Amino acid sequence: xxxxxxxxxxxxxxxxxxxxxxxxxxxxxxxxxxxxxxxxxxxxxxxxxxxxxxxxxxxxxxxxxxxxxxxxxxxxxxxxxxxxxxxxxxxxxxxxxxxxxxxxxxxxxxxxxxxxxxxxxxxxxxxxxxxxxxxxxxxxxxxxxxxxxxxxxxxxxxxxxxxxxxxxxxxxxxxxxxxxxxxxxxxxxxxxxxxxxxxxxxxxxxxxxxxxxxxxxxxxxxxxxxxxxxxxxxxxxxxxxxxxxxxxxxxxxxxxxxxxxxxxxxxxxxxxxxxxxxxxxxxxxxxxxxxxxxxxxxxxxxxxxxxxxxxxxxxxxxxxxxxxxxxxxxxxxxxxxxxxxxxxxxxxxxxxxxxxxxxxxxxxxxxxxxxxxxxxxxxxxxxxxxxxxxxxxxxxxxxxxxxxxxxxxxxxxxxxxxxxxxxxxxxxxxxxxxxxxxxxxxxxxxxxxxxxxxxxxxxxxxxxxxxxxxxxxxxxxxxxxxxxxxxxxxxxxxxxxxxxxxxxxxxxxxxxxxxxxxxxxxxxxxxxxxxxxxxxxxxxxxxxxxxxxxxxxxxxxxxxxxxxxxxxxxxxxxxxxxxxxxxxxxxxxxxxxxxxxxxxxxxxxxxxxxxxxxxxxxxxxxxxxxxxxxxxxxxxxxxxxxxxxx
DNA sequence: GCCAATAGCCAC
DNA sequence: AAACGTGGCTATTGGC
Numbered sequence: 001x002x003x004x005x006x007x008x009x010x011x012x013x014x015x016x017x018x019x020x021x022x023x024x025x026x027x028x029x030x031x032x033x034x035x036x037x038x039x040x041x042x043x044x045x046x047x048x049x050x051x052x053x054x055x056x057x058x059x060x061x062x063x064x065x066x067x068x069x070x071x072x073x074x075x076x077x078x079x080x081x082x083x084x085x086x087x088x089x090x091x092x093x094x095x096x097x098x099x100x101x102x103x104x105x106x107x108x109x110x111x112x113x114x115x116x117x118x119x120x121x122x123x124x125x126x127x128x129x130x131x132x133x134x135x136x137x138x139x140x141x142x143x144x145x146x147x148x149x150x151x152x153x154x155x156x157x158x159x160x161x162x163x164x165x166x167x168x169x170x171x172x173x174x175x176x177x178x179x180x181x182x183x184x185x186x187x188x189x190x191x192x193x194x195x196x197x198x199x200x201x202x203x204x205x206x207x208x209x210x211x212x213x214x215x216x217x218x219x220x221x222x223x224x225x226x227x228x229x230x231x232x233x234x235x236x237x238x239x240x241x242x243x244x245x246x247x248x249x250x251x252x253x254x255x256x257x258x259x260x261x262x263x264x265x266x267x268x269x270x271x272x273x274x275x276x277x278x279x280x281x282x283x284x285x286x287x288x289x290x291x292x293x294x295x296x297x298x299x300x301x302x303x304x305x306x307x308x309x310x311x312x313x314x315x316x317x318x319x320x321x322x323x324x325x326x327x328x329x330x331x332x333x334x335x336x337x338x339x340x341x342x343x344x345x346x347x348x349x350x351x352x353x354x355x356x357x358x359x360x361x362x363x364x365x366x367x368x369x370x371x372x373x374x375x376x377x378x379x380x381x382x383x384x385x386x387x388x389x390x391x392x393x394x395x396x397x398x399x400x401x402x403x404x405x406x407x408x409x410x411x412x413x414x415x416x417x418x419x420x421x422x423x424x425x426x427x428x429x430x431x432x433x434x435x436x437x438x439x440x441x442x443x444x445x446x447x448x449x450x451x452x453x454x455x456x457x458x459x460x461x462x463x464x465x466x467x468x469x470x471x472x473x474x475x476x477x478x479x480x481x482x483x484x485x486x487x488x489x490x491x492x493x494x495x496x497x498x499x500x501x502x503x504x505x506x507x508x509x510x511x512x513x514x515x516x517x518x519x520x521x522x523x524x525x526x527x528x529x530x531x532x533x534x535x536x537x538x539x540x541x542x543x544x545x546x547x548x549x550x551x552x553x554x555x556x557x558x559x560x561x562x563x564x565x566x567x568x569x570x571x572x573x574x575x576x577x578x579x580x581x582x583x584x585x586x587x588x589x590x591x592x593x594x595x596x597x598x599x600x601x602x603x604x605x606x607x608x609x610x611x612x613x614x615x616x617x618x619x620x621x622x623x624x625x626x627x628x629x630x631x632x633x634x635x636x637x638x639x640x641x642x643x644x645x646x
Numbered sequence: 647g648c649c650a651a652t653a654g655c656c657a658c
Numbered sequence: 659a660a661a662c663g664t665g666g667c668t669a670t671t672g673g674c
Binding site for chain 3: 287289290291292293349350353354357372375376377378380381382383384385386387389390480481482483484485486487489490491494541542544545547548549551552556584
């Protein structure tokens with residue numbers, strides 16, 4: 001087992017000071033500053049890179065003195081009409097405090113930038129920055145972190161103000177529409193149309209909600225000794241803020257060409273499917289994107305055999321089911337022709353939808369995904385507008401091709417090698433698996449041989465590439481299922497070997513006992529702690545997920561520390577490198593193109609930064625950086641020379 | 647017109 | 659009751 005107590009030394013690996021620095025800062029986050037200002041903004045929408053702006057600012061200070069400023073909004077263009085005097089006033093008040101409290105401050109700081117107020121320029125702004133959203137996640141990672149929900153739950157503040165505002169906005173929208181102005185998709189984005197209801201609501205948010213919540217959380221964090229974790233989340237905010245500002249370059253020409261290509265394919269195949277459906281007796285307005293109408297055709301008209309069911313008991317029409325049906329009825333039958341056109345058009349629609357979304361969020365060739373520190377139950381980031389963490393890598397839909405480094409720049413794209421499985425093996429202390437990791441042998445293969453016999457006896461062994469053999473692939477999936485908390489039957493089915501789960505537990509005894517202890521702990525305490533001590537509450541009715549929380553949570557922590565290391569690495573800052581995105585175990589950073597020697601320094605530095613959390617844990621986390629010149633689908637290998645010291 | 651539920655599918 | 663985790667986005671559908 002890893003001796004987590006050893007870590008209390010708070011030493012920092014490879015010369016990085018972030019662990020020590022966070023310890024120093026614990027005091028900041030477990031005490032209420034003597035003077036502070038709570039700030040909130042109201043905006044014309046959430047997409048601040050797409051023209052949405054702040055139109056109102058509310059604030060209250062430690063003494064209870066409150067302010068409210070509001071700007072006019074042009075209802076036609078949705079542009080905020082900025083009043084210079086008010087702006088000056090806001091700046092004067094805000095800059096007279098060294099501590100600023102927000103709920104989701106990253107958003108408010110960005111919102112204020114849209115009207116020309118840049119808080120990040122204030123002296124030591126990020127040091128005085130406090131965010132109740134971050135406190136909320138540290139104190140209870142699983143609960144809803146929305147300001148209204150928290151205030152209702154902990155302060156018993158009603159949502160009357162929001163309901164009144166909502167009603168007023170719906171009314172105002174109708175009037176606005178009559179004037180010929182378009183309304184936003186969501187009611188919240190039209191809050192600027194309301195009158196006094198908005199003013200009241202905005203003040204409530206700071207006076208009755210954020211300010212008292214802040215004081216409450218500081219107490220909780222002090223008494224439950226969570227300040228270190230709060231410090232870590234706060235330390236990340238400026239890095240994430242800069243990462244979002246930087247954004248990813250979109251290869252706009254490729255995007256448009258690909259979008260058109262997928263669109264054409266979607267239309268063509270959709271038309272074929274439609275024609276067949278109508279000739280089979282479906283109405284002329286038959287919509288192949290409707291699962292209900294599909295069910296009527298496939299299971300009522302064609303009488304195809306029912307496969308699996310959806311959560312609510314309907315006959316599933318997902319791709320897996322349709323492929324099975326296609327295998328069953330053959331490609332030449334009417335139903336078969338329909339199904340193959342449908343599958344292709346659906347896939348193409350999907351690609352087209354993604355690309356259309358990217359296009360709509362692209363500004364001057366750059367896209368700025370949000371990375372949300374509190375968006376998951378497990379310390380992972382979530383990403384939105386667009387979600388940069390689910391860009392298709394499929395060979396028949398390689399959408400990563402539309403993302404790439406800026407001109408005269410390259411990316412260092414590095415991901416951890418089998419991060420979660422590795423953390424699992426080391427956390428268990430399972431020597432044989434650890435040995436496999438340290439010798440570079442495939443752990444999936446070790447387990448595959450346990451379940452299927454020696455590799456030489458595998459039935460469908462592909463000699464050139466055993467990783468493509470079904471034995472290997474099934475085992476890999478099974479290992480993931482294990483980490484995800486699968487039960488016996490699901491695990492066995494995924495491994496494709498009956499009794500697989502039990503055999504693994506018998507062979508790897510420490511793995512079995514670690515799984516059980518983790519679940520027991522979660523049942524007893526209501527939470528598990530990652531290897532770095534971040535507390536993750538586990539829903540009581542789903543204790544089986546505890547292992548996943550532990551592993552995924554530890555992996556999430558690894559990435560967060562890696563990002564801290566990246567930002568304090570002097571070689572990287574000398575090269576002007578900056579992070580542009582992360583996909584859970586992958587970190588993408590951008591550097592200006594100079595020469596090969598500098599590129600090697602960049603790759604080595606990224607490797608050093610990303611491996612440093614492993615040094616701290618005593619777990620060798622290996623990463624292999626690659627270089628990207630043109631687009632995200634084409635990494636080229638770079639030989640690094642850096643070796644982490646344990 | 648508004649909203650929530652449902653289904654489907656992309657990533658790790 | 660069910661038991662494979664964490665997310666985000668779009669389209670359809672039906673209730674109010």
